[in-house]
Amino acid sequence: MIVKVDWAGVKETTAREYLIRFVFGGSITAAAGLIGNAWGPVVAGLFLAFPAIFPASLTLVERHERERKAQKGLQGAHRAITAAADYAKGTAAGSLALLTFAVAGWKFLAKVPTAVVLAGGTLLWASVAGLAWFIVKRWR
């Protein structure tokens, strides 16, 4: 299975859909700050792994797949749900990588400059996410 860049996904997404993600993501980040102010970092930290992108993207994947099939005169409902399920599977694998990012943050933020930890953690996330996806694909 080859990974490829496809601009169609970006073009299919409307300005409204981007705005929804911006507002949702911004709201979660702001809420994490408010929760931290009210209940401290132990509770606020949970929300750093809140599924901010996942719900909107899941529905978008299903809708775009259904629209693509409709343009070809096909029903596409089942294929759309399968595509969304594939997306969810990828997110589950990505969550393992998110866990490694969190561990790196926990262990190193108090000792190493923040920018270094966040950049390194993001690289770690990308590496583990790619590896997890590859392993899941190979074992299917």
Add this chain to the structure above:
Amino acid sequence: MEILVRFIVGGLVVSAFAVIGNLFKPTSFAGLFGAAPSVALASLALAASKDGAAYASVESRSMILGAVAMGAAAWMSCQLMMRRGIKALPAAACSLGVWFVLAFLLWHGLLKGLK
């Protein structure tokens, strides 16, 4: 003012990862970006600058439990769609419920009372 900055920075980072995720095929690879550390990057950077690195480190520790909850929520929504044919919107709504329940159960069992 701090909340407004958080809103804008968080919105931009989440949107950026969402756009990057949209670029990739197959769909399962794009799904990895559904678990990107988007909120975390914005929040940890802001928390470290405002409250210090130790504070951000404590947030990261809790984030571990949130990530476990995220994985379970995503897997559950996948199963609902694959096995029950449930559409994405109700599956996504269920995933949020699962995240909340599991994240707070884990917090209550493992971190409650810690600082």
